Amino acid sequence: MDQRPLDEMLRAKEGDAGCTAGEDILDAYVELELAGEDPARVYPGTAIHLESCPGCRADHDGLLEAARRFGDLGPSTDD
Numbered sequence: 001m002d003q004r005p006l007d008e009m010l011r012a013k014e015g016d017a018g019c020t021a022g023e024d025i026l027d028a029y030v031e032l033e034l035a036g037e038d039p040a041r042v043y044p045g046t047a048i049h050l051e052s053c054p055g056c057r058a059d060h061d062g063l064l065e066a067a068r069r070f071g072d073l074g075p076s077t078d079d
């Protein structure tokens, strides 16, 4: 397999964390937002990325919506 990392192609802006870095910390990012903190200060690369990546924005918006609605992040599984 000779796949160019998608992350590399999407790194349009300087400081952009890219999709791979973003998805790992989206949960924490949303938690900071809900806590009234400024997530862009903690995860500046993710903040930049969210501005330029519709896919991650959608993920972020979904997490934020779910967190607001249910007061918790993600499905509660006990497997």
Ligand SMILES: [Zn+2]
Residues within 6 Å of the ligand: 010, 018, 019, 020, 022, 049, 053, 055, 056, 057
């Ligand atoms: Zn992305």
